[in-house]
Amino acid sequence: MLRDLIEKNRSYRRFKSEIKLRPEQIESWIDLARLTASGRNMQPLKYAIVTDEKLCGKIFPFLGWAGYLSDWKGPAEPERPVAYVVVLKDRLISENHYCDDGIAMQSILLAAVEDGFGGCIVGSVNKSKVSRLLELPAHLELLWVLALGKPAEEVVIDTAQDDIKYWRDEKDIHHVPKRPLNEVLILKK
Amino acid sequence: MLRDLIEKNRSYRRFKSEIKLRPEQIESWIDLARLTASGRNMQPLKYAIVTDEKLCGKIFPFLGWAGYLSDWKGPAEPERPVAYVVVLKDRLISENHYCDDGIAMQSILLAAVEDGFGGCIVGSVNKSKVSRLLELPAHLELLWVLALGKPAEEVVIDTAQDDIKYWRDEKDIHHVPKRPLNEVLILKK
Numbered sequence: 028m029l030r031d032l033i034e035k036n037r038s039y040r041r042f043k044s045e046i047k048l049r050p051e052q053i054e055s056w057i058d059l060a061r062l063t064a065s066g067r068n069m070q071p072l073k074y075a076i077v078t079d080e081k082l083c084g085k086i087f088p089f090l091g092w093a094g095y096l097s098d099w100k101g102p103a104e105p106e107r108p109v110a111y112v113v114v115l116k117d118r119l120i121s122e123n124h125y126c127d128d129g130i131a132m133q134s135i136l137l138a139a140v141e142d143g144f145g146g147c148i149v150g151s152v153n154k155s156k157v158s159r160l161l162e163l164p165a166h167l168e169l170l171w172v173l174a175l176g177k178p179a180e181e182v183v184i185d186t187a188q189d190d191i192k193y194w195r196d197e198k199d200i201h202h203v204p205k206r207p208l209n210e211v212l213i214l215k216k
Numbered sequence: 217m218l219r220d221l222i223e224k225n226r227s228y229r230r231f232k233s234e235i236k237l238r239p240e241q242i243e244s245w246i247d248l249a250r251l252t253a254s255g256r257n258m259q260p261l262k263y264a265i266v267t268d269e270k271l272c273g274k275i276f277p278f279l280g281w282a283g284y285l286s287d288w289k290g291p292a293e294p295e296r297p298v299a300y301v302v303v304l305k306d307r308l309i310s311e312n313h314y315c316d317d318g319i320a321m322q323s324i325l326l327a328a329v330e331d332g333f334g335g336c337i338v339g340s341v342n343k344s345k346v347s348r349l350l351e352l353p354a355h356l357e358l359l360w361v362l363a364l365g366k367p368a369e370e371v372v373i374d375t376a377q378d379d380i381k382y383w384r385d386e387k388d389i390h391h392v393p394k395r396p397l398n399e400v401l402i403l404k405k
Contacts, residue, residue: 029221061400062222064325
């Protein structure tokens, strides 16, 4: 059921780095994103898959992790992502990608979760450094980086009271406060 | 399997308007969107559910339909959406909703498809008119309208050659050309 997938699809930031991902598996997830809705059906999004260990290691320092966990500098080496999908907009196709990026990345992550993996949308990216590292041509604008792997952490959903900042408890469980349904529904007619 | 859901989740613009949707059913879909990833976990999105027939009728003229089908003025009365979800950003929470809208709407539409319904993300919306009609306060910015109902059309995915414009054949089947996988993958390392 979709509900199970969505509940399981948390933003995972710590992974079992000994469990690798084959590019072909990630391709099958992107193949789903390819079939999703796109504003004016322009489909300007492109995807770079990185599974090479060395290259993953070079991308890692250009990513920012979990802004609210100010004491945490991101996953330690044995818990780093084993793959990345760099999500790009091809400006030769369109300057406007509407909300295609969210649609596509949600689809990729749900597919990853279905296959027993998981990931996190990273928005805090040194885009120029990553673009240079991957030798991306200028017309491909880096939008997001998806960090991927086999999750090595427990993430639980709490009901938000006032504060929506995620946090970790003494057992290292990651808590994410989500606003209750009655707070996000503003009208029913 | 997620693949089946994603393949079935087409942008439907014609519906069996005699088959209604209860607000509670739509609420269960929004409850999934509520649990999805949100930039900085801010969760600024809010949702207005409209199932009232009269109000749906008033919203309809403020929507633009299928830009590439220039001869088609949108669904005729027996094929109009039976419900709308108006997706809003609460500016008192955040001015930036990142790609939360795509993530949330993809989740809602996948949930709708799983329940035998479907819909379409409508971006061509007379936002000020719809906002006034629903008496939305100024801090709620209208982002998108989801048109919902029981699909009454067949939508097929083709492999895009050069043209990505969707079209309808002589049997009234809606064709959507999607770029092939090798075109959207720009690098594999």
